[in-house]
Each structure stands twice: as C-alpha cells, then as structure tokens.
Amino acid sequence: MINxxxxxxxxxxxxxxxxxxxxxxxxxxTIAIEKKLISMSGGIAHASFGGIGFGYLIGFEPxxxxxxxxxxxxxxxxxxxxxxxxxxDTMTGILWSFGMALGILFIALTxxxxxxxxxxxxxxxxxxxNNSIIYMALFTLVIVVVFLMLYNHMIVxxxxxxxxxxxxxxxxxxxxxxxxxxxxxxIVLIRIVGIILTIALMTIPVSIAxxxxxxxxxxIVLSSVFSAVFSLIGLTLSYxxxxxxxxxxxxxxxxxxxxxxxxxxxxxxxxxxxxxxAND
Amino acid sequence: xxxxxxxxxDNVRFCYDEVCAIRNINFSIEENTITSxxxxxxxxxxxxxxxxxxxxxxxxxTVSVNEKYTIGYVSQISDFDLSFPITVLDMVLSGTLCRxxxxxxxxxxxxxxxxxxxxxxxxxxxxxNRGINQLSGGELKRAVIARxxxxxxxxxxxxxPDSSLDVDAARDLxxxxxxxxxxxxxxIASHHLNEVLDISDQVLYVMSDARMFRSPGEVKKMLGxxxxx
Numbered sequence: 088m089i090n091x092x093x094x095x096x097x098x099x100x101x102x103x104x105x106x107x108x109x110x111x112x113x114x115x116x117t118i119a120i121e122k123k124l125i126s127m128s129g130g131i132a133h134a135s136f137g138g139i140g141f142g143y144l145i146g147f148e149p150x151x152x153x154x155x156x157x158x159x160x161x162x163x164x165x166x167x168x169x170x171x172x173x174x175x176d177t178m179t180g181i182l183w184s185f186g187m188a189l190g191i192l193f194i195a196l197t198x199x200x201x202x203x204x205x206x207x208x209x210x211x212x213x214x215x216x217n218n219s220i221i222y223m224a225l226f227t228l229v230i231v232v233v234f235l236m237l238y239n240h241m242i243v244x245x246x247x248x249x250x251x252x253x254x255x256x257x258x259x260x261x262x263x264x265x266x267x268x269x270x271x272x273x274i275v276l277i278r279i280v281g282i283i284l285t286i287a288l289m290t291i292p293v294s295i296a297x298x299x300x301x302x303x304x305x306x307i308v309l310s311s312v313f314s315a316v317f318s319l320i321g322l323t324l325s326y327x328x329x330x331x332x333x334x335x336x337x338x339x340x341x342x343x344x345x346x347x348x349x350x351x352x353x354x355x356x357x358x359x360x361x362x363x364x365a366n367d
Numbered sequence: 368x369x370x371x372x373x374x375x376x377d378n379v380r381f382c383y384d385e386v387c388a389i390r391n392i393n394f395s396i397e398e399n400t401i402t403s404x405x406x407x408x409x410x411x412x413x414x415x416x417x418x419x420x421x422x423x424x425x426x427x428x429t430v431s432v433n434e435k436y437t438i439g440y441v442s443q444i445s446d447f448d449l450s451f452p453i454t455v456l457d458m459v460l461s462g463t464l465c466r467x468x469x470x471x472x473x474x475x476x477x478x479x480x481x482x483x484x485x486x487x488x489x490x491x492x493x494x495x496n497r498g499i500n501q502l503s504g505g506e507l508k509r510a511v512i513a514r515x516x517x518x519x520x521x522x523x524x525x526x527x528p529d530s531s532l533d534v535d536a537a538r539d540l541x542x543x544x545x546x547x548x549x550x551x552x553x554x555i556a557s558h559h560l561n562e563v564l565d566i567s568d569q570v571l572y573v574m575s576d577a578r579m580f581r582s583p584g585e586v587k588k589m590l591g592x593x594x595x596x
Contacts, residue, residue, distance in 0.1 A: 121451060170427030195505055236470040243461045246451050253420040253440035254518065255466045306452045 105318035113311030115272030130179035134160035134186030140193030157270030210281030210333030379428035438518030456495030462517035504535025
C-alpha cells in the first residue's frame with residue numbers, strides 16, 4: 088500500500104482527498120449535527136446532482152455546477168422556511184427530488200455518449216484528479232479559515248441561538264455563513280463517497296466522537312481523525328479487493344460505530360449494576 | 368426613596384398570527400427589584416419576557432429598556448440540547464464573549480477568571496470541567512444563571528427557571544436569585560408560586576392583559592380563592 092502511494096499519483100491524490108474530506112467532516116458534520124441540519128444536508132447533496140448534470144450539458148466542470156445548485160438550494164431552504172409557512176423539511180424533500188430529476192434530464196439531453204455518473208453518485212476516491220484536489224483544497228481552506236475566524240461566536244450560536252439573539256449577536260450573519268459552508272463541504276465529500284453516501288460520512292465520525300468528548304473542539308478533532316482512518320481503510324480495501332471505495336468507507340464506519348456503541352452501552356450497564364450491588 | 372424605572376411596557380400588543388398572546392399591557396419595573404410574572408399557561412408570560420429581551424417585537428405599543436442596562440435572558444431548561452458537547456466553564460465563558468462578530472475573537476484570562484467567579488457565585492465552583500449533561504437540572508439552571516452573571520447583564524430575565532426542579536433544587540435556585548437582587552433587576556416567570564412570591568418585591572399577573580400587584584401578599588390573598596395557574 089505504501090509502495091502504491093509512493094509510486095502512483097492516483098494513490099497520492101486519493102490520500103490527499105481523504106485528508107481534506109476528513110477535515111471537512113469534522114467541521115461541517117459537527118455543525119450539521121448540532122444545528123439539526125442533517126436532513127437538509129441530504130437534500131442539498133442530492134440537489135447538487137442537477138448542477139452536475141447541467142455542467143455536462145453545457146460543457147463546463149460539473150462540480151462547479153454542483154456547487155452552484157448546492158448553495159442555491161441551501162439558501163432557498165433557509166429563506167423559504169424563514170419567510171413562509173413552509174417547513175424546512177418539506178422544502179428539503181422537494182429540492183432533494185427536483186435536483187436529482189434535473190440532473191437525470193440534463194444528462195439525458197447531453198449530446199454524445201451518456202457520461203458515467205457512478206463516481207458522483209457513489210464516490211470514487213481512486214479516481215480523484217489533480218484538478219479535483221485543487222478545488223477540494225480550496226474549499227477546505229475556506230471552511231477552515233471561516234470556522235476558525237468565527238469559532239467562539241459559532242459555538243454560542245450552535246449551542247443556544249436564542250441566547251445569542253437576546254445578547255444582540257448578529258445571528259442572521261452566522262446563519263448565512265453556515266448555510267453557505269455546508270454545501271461547500273458537501274461538494275468536497277461528494278468526490279469521496281458520492282451524493283448518496285455523503286450524509287453517512289458527515290454523521291458517523293461525529294457521532295462516534297461525541298461518545299467520548301464533552302467539548303466541541305475535541306469532537307471536531309476526533310471526528311476528523313475517525314473520518315481519516317475510515318477513509319484510508321476504505322481506500323485500502325477498495326485498492327486490494329477492487330470494490331467500490333465509497334461503499335467500503337461507509338460500511339466499515341457504520342460497523343465500527345455500532346460496535347463502539349454496543350461496547351460502551353455494555354460497559355455502562357455493567358458499571359451501573361456494580362454500583363447498585365455496592366449500594367445494596 | 369423610589370428606585371428609577373428601567374423597563375417600561377406602554378400599551379403593548381403581540382399576536383402569533385391571528386391569536387393575540389397579550390393585549391394593551393402597561394407596566395414599569397424599577398431597578399434592583401425582583402418581579403415575578405405569574406398566570407395560566409398561554410397567558411403571555413413567556414411572550415412578555417421575549418419582548419423584553421428583544422427576541423420578539425411588539426405589534427403595537429413600545430417596550431423601552433433604559434439604554435444603560437443590558438439584558439441577560441435565561442430560557443426554559445427544556446430548550447437546551449443536553450447532548451451538545453460543551454463544558455460548564457465553556458458555556459459560562461460564552462457569556463463574556465463580545466457581542467459584535469469580529470474575526471478571531473478569543474477569550475482572555477480576565478474573562479476566564481470572571482467565568483470562574485460567576486460559577487462560584489451560584490455555588491458551582493469546581494464544576495467547570497464537567498460536561499453540561501453531567502449536571503442535575505438545578506445545577507444546569509444555576510450554570511445558565513452564571514453565564515448571565517458573567518455577561519455583566521444588569522437585568523436578568525428567567526423563563527420558568529424552576530420547571531422540572533424538585534423542591535430543594537428550586538429553593539436553592541431562589542436563594543441564589545435572592546442574593547443577586549442587590550445589584551441586578553430580576554424578572555421571573557413561574558408556576559411555583561410559594562417559592563417565587565417569597566422572594567419577589569412585586570408581581571405581574573398576566574392573562575392576556577396584565578395586573579400589577581405591588582406586594583406578593585395581595586396576590587396570595589387573591590389566589591387564596593382557589594385559582595389554579
């Protein structure tokens with residue numbers, strides 16, 4: 088594996104992509120979970136398919152189309168749910184399917200051979216190009232810098248929005264920033280696990296980290312580490328077994344999460360029983 | 368000598384769509400007093416506190432707060448996501464954070480000291496490194512009050528601080544609030560009448576409109592008739 092990383096540029100790209108996606112997972116996954124925006128993130132990821140299809144139809148880099156659609160749907164969900172009586176969840180459901188439908192339509196209308204969409208739908212870490220690494224690095228840098236700049240205000244907003252508003256903080260600005268950061272992060276993750284599996288990569292590492300940490304800073308760092316480990320193990324399995332990398336990463340991380348959850352629950356139960364016996 | 372008025376509600380009305388929570392509310396609150404806001408569910412207690420804290424704007428009338436005073440709002444305990452990974456100290460520290468969103472706004476040691484002092488003031492010194500999910504309901508409520516103290520708010524607004532607390536925890540909490548009256552103006556919405564009336568200087572009875580009682584004794588007399596809130 089190490090030889091492959093040293094000798095093949097596609098393996099070096101895959102490694103770099105895994106690291107970048109892990110950083111994004113730590114930050115964006117934590118924000119989405121704590122702000123209860125996971126379902127919306129799923130909608131954004133799927134809506135981006137419309138933009139990817141549009142990119143193929145018009146003939147520009149599909150991922151920029153995906154980014155445009157993702158940010159657009161995120162802003163639309165946010166504004167409509169605030170300014171109308173429509174619930175964000177309903178709007179998410181509509182844009183989820185509408186984006187996919189548009190993507191299918193645009194690709195069908197694209198002249199020539201129909202492009203292979205599996206890498207966008209299910210991810211393919213082994214096919215990440217140099218160009219993709221550049222935009223992934225750029226998007227990750229934007230996310231990290233913005234998050235670090237606003238870290239303390241962001242934490243107050245995520246934990247207790249009402250308090251932040253009553254204290255006079257500009258919560259609308261923070262909301263706008265979050266609703267733009269999430270789609271940018273999703274576009275980074277799509278290259279690794281694809282549109283359909285993005286939500287799992289956003290949630291599983293953060294959920295595991297939350298089992299061990301009582302500070303959000305640690306959750307972000309630990310979930311990034313978990314995400315990197317899962318991505319690298321998925322990459323290794325995919326390389327040696329010649330099976331889809333996105334599916335490997337998600338199946339492996341889900342199994343790890345369930346095992347950790349079961350072990351932790353078992354330990355807590357045993358500890359509780361010992362305490363009860365001691366009190367008796 | 369009469370204290371000066373810090374909060375004024377003048378003919379205030381607020382409606383949620385077509386349902387009016389409060390109508391034509393008029394009252395004034397003086398500084399360094401404890402005012403309890405009582406009334407039945409849906410009577411408009413929380414709406415008054417939210418209007419006061421700037422979380423809602425009145426449909427009609429004016430809510431004025433003396434511009435020299437800052438408000439610290441303590442929401443109902445059920446509003447908190449206890450799974451949020453944050454330590455007690457970090458939560459209290461967030462009370463000292465600058466309001467204006469500036470890049471790289473970091474905590475200084477003086478703010479950390481203030482957070483520790485606030486925790487000690489509410490009897491939670493030494494609990495700073497715990498996660499918020501490791502506190503009891505009463506401790507969490509006191510920690511939230513510590514956050515308001517750390518923010519140097521002059522007016523503390525508490526929405527049902529005693530909900531889901533047992534009798535002892537509620538008594539501890541009201542002890543803490545009573546001690547704060549020396550330098551804070553406090554408004555408390557509550558259903559626990561005995562405890563809250565014991566520490567109040569005045570009572571606002573809200574049921575869509577509002578009646579101000581200058582002494583808790585008057586309210587106790589009125590409620591002696593068997594009114595259930």
